[in-house]
Amino acid sequence: MSATDVPAPVRPAYGAAARAEWERRTNSFTELAKQVRAAGLNDRTPGFYLALFSGLVVALAAALAGHVLLGESWLQLLIAAALGIIFTQFAFLGHEASHRQVFASGPANDRFGRLLATFFVGISYAWWMTKHTRHHGNPNQLGRDPDIAPGWVSFTDEDAAHATGFRAWITRRQGWLFYPLMLLLGLDLHQASIRRLFRPGQLQGRGIELTLLGVRFALYLGMVFWVLPVGMAFAFLGVQLGVFGLYMGVSFAPNHIGMPIVPHGVKLDFLDKQVLTSRNVSGGWWATALMGGLNYQIEHHLFPGMPRPGLRHARRLVRQHCARYGVPYVENDLGEALTIVVRYINDVGWAARHSFMCPAAVSIGRG
Known part of the structure; x- marks a missing residue:
């Protein structure tokens, strides 16, 4: 199956037994959801999240204290790298709050998520929520999933072929540049958040987010430039942003990149839509800690x-269910997943190189 083409499950045109089997498969998610509820896997786990949040606050306080106590030293870059990791872990927790995973109350999750995203991580919760909700509704679907919209990285041959200027230069080399570009992801998330907050139009929580972001950057940047000389301070911020962006990219990229892309307008049932376009990362508890639970992308x-x-625990039930109904369930270890990501991105960039060299040949080949 091509990574850029996922046909919808074909409904049999004749035969009552065949049609009944097709309907049983497409409606089978209800059966799986009942098993999950019976196992209590959707129950809130406040103790876990309290311990996780407390641990991250302690780690952040320790890193900032070390920053102040160490003073003018290039060893500060190690603290900058640690902060990049800590901020990413706060982002994972904010992601879970946005999905109502932490508290039973929706407003409580939103308040907690907004605090985590803006004050601890430095990105707009409302901006990210809008984008991420669209992604979950139609993962890897052209024209509907903002995560595969054309940008500095192209995810389809068509987008790559239409890239122009400097973006075209990057596209042709994007397989090699993918992870270096991730070093800039943190800076991109910050600037995109601020631009959205100042853009006209309705946006829930705009005032409080601008306030929290302003306080966050004033305190953080003020501390960095107070402790370090200007050149070292910029190096500190560069390392922190680079580690944050790379860590975020490595954690999110394996989830869907290289998995089938759904053509615009194609309809899939919920089970197929979510499972066929997602990839799990194996590794057990360490992968869960490293990726904030994103390693169970299918179940999520x-x-x-x-x-x-x-x-x-849901993974076992979902794997059994997918095997029973013939739904492909993809799981790779982290090294394999990252290799697949780079290979896929490189293939798209390779197609772009050929299209730039001979557009007519590419057009004939696709026709």
């Missing part, structure tokens, strides 16, 4: 409100 997409501790 099927049950987005499920707390992190329940995902590994």
Whole structure:
């Protein structure tokens, strides 16, 4: 199956038994959801999230204290790298709050998520929520999933072929540049958030987000430039942003890149839509800690409100269910997943190189 073409499950044109089997498969998610509820996997786990949040606050306080105590030293770059990791872990927790995984109350999750995203991570919660909700509704679907919209990286041959200027230069080399570009992801998330907050139009929580972001950057940047000389301070911020962006990219890229892309307008049932376009990362508890639960991407997409501790238990039920109904379930270790990501991005860039060299040949080949 091509990574850029996922046909919808074909409904049999004749035969009552065949049609009944097709309907049983497409409606089977209800059966799976009942098993998950019976196992209590959607129950809130406040103790886990309290311990996780407390641990991250302690780690952040320790890193900032070390920053002040160490003073003018190039060893500060190690603290900058640690902060990049800590901020990413706060982002994982904010992601879970946005999915109502932390508290039973929706407003409580939103308040907590907004605090985590703006004050601890430095990005707009409302901007990210709008984008991420669209992604979950139609993962990897052309024209509907903003995560595969044309940008500095192209995810389809067509987008790559239409790239122009400097973006075209990057597209042709994007396989090699993919992870270096991730070093800039943190800076891109910050600037995109600020631009959205100042753009006209309705946006929930705009005032409080601008306030929290302003306080966050004033305190953080003020501390960095107070402790370090200007050149070292910029190096500190560069390392922190680079580690944050790379860590975020490495954690999110394996989830869907290189998995089938759904053509615009194609209709899939919920189970197929979420499972066929998602990839799990194996590794057990260490992968869960490293990726904030994103390693169970299939289960997360099927049950987005499920707390992190329940995902590994749901994996067994989902794998059994997919095997029973013939739904492909993809799981790779992290090294394999990252290799697949780079290979896929490189293939798209390779297609772009050929299209730039001979557009007519590419057009004939696709026709």
